[in-house]
Amino acid sequence: xxxxxxxxxxxxxxxxxxxxxxxxxxxxxxxxxxxxxxxxxxxxxxxxxxxxxxxxxxxxxxxxxxxxxxxxxxxxxxxxxxxxxxxxxxxxxxxxxxxxxxxxxxxxxxxxx
Amino acid sequence: xxxxxxxxxxxxxxxxxxxxxxxxxxxxxxxxxxxxxxxxxxxxxxxxxxxxxxxxxxxxxxxxxxxxxxxxxxxxxxxxxxxxxxxxxxxxxxxxxxxxxxxxxxxxxxxxxxxxx
Numbered sequence: 341x342x343x344x345x346x347x348x349x350x351x352x353x354x355x356x357x358x359x360x361x362x363x364x365x366x367x368x369x370x371x372x373x374x375x376x377x378x379x380x381x382x383x384x385x386x387x388x389x390x391x392x393x394x395x396x397x398x399x400x401x402x403x404x405x406x407x408x409x410x411x412x413x414x415x416x417x418x419x420x421x422x423x424x425x426x427x428x429x430x431x432x433x434x435x436x437x438x439x440x441x442x443x444x445x446x447x448x449x450x451x452x453x
Numbered sequence: 454x455x456x457x458x459x460x461x462x463x464x465x466x467x468x469x470x471x472x473x474x475x476x477x478x479x480x481x482x483x484x485x486x487x488x489x490x491x492x493x494x495x496x497x498x499x500x501x502x503x504x505x506x507x508x509x510x511x512x513x514x515x516x517x518x519x520x521x522x523x524x525x526x527x528x529x530x531x532x533x534x535x536x537x538x539x540x541x542x543x544x545x546x547x548x549x550x551x552x553x554x555x556x557x558x559x560x561x562x563x564x565x566x567x568x569x570x
């Protein structure tokens with residue numbers, strides 16, 4: 341499974357747009373980019389998933405360039421409640437590793453008033 | 454719809470004692486996962502079940518850890534005997550294969566925080 345690299349921490353302020361970039365240079369053809377969010381004392385929660393170009397849902401947008409070696413999670417107008425750890429993962433869509441999640445350390449996002 | 458249920462939420466035991474964690478996945482989810490999360494780290498997969506079958510247990514320390522999912526619904530993860538290094542949060546997750554090609558979303562429970570003294 342492809343290894344992902346993301347910043348250890350980021351700081352932002354309420355109302356700002358936050359972009360978290362993830363690097364995945366050796367991503368496989370059948371890997372999807374998946375982001376999870378985790379609050380303290382809770383399990384991770386699925387945010388968004390994509391293969392290439394742009395995906396948007398009610399929570400976030402995900403931008404994946406044509407070479408798929410990186411991706412950017414965009415959180416519009418963050419609030420204090422968006423303070424959490426964000427994980428970028430390459431999730432396999434085929435073979436025996438189908439659906440397997442391999443978590444890294446994640447990015448600790450702190451939103452300030 | 455109820456989410457993934459885990460119990461207990463917290464457990465403190467002395468080293469060398471046994472401990473068990475229970476998980477009830479979302480109704481209809483055939484795939485169940487157990488993860489371990491150490492402080493400051495992301496979750497690490499211990500075992501994955503497809504219905505009753507353990508299809509990936511390569512990361513499960515089999516000398517002291519065991520798991521079962523007898524009827525393909527709820528599951529139990531056991532540690533015997535526990536060691537100091539087993540202190541962590543144990544997370545259970547479940548998912549259901551969709552009819553499409555996309556990897557399916559995993560739904561996590563709140564976890565059990567284990568402290569071994």
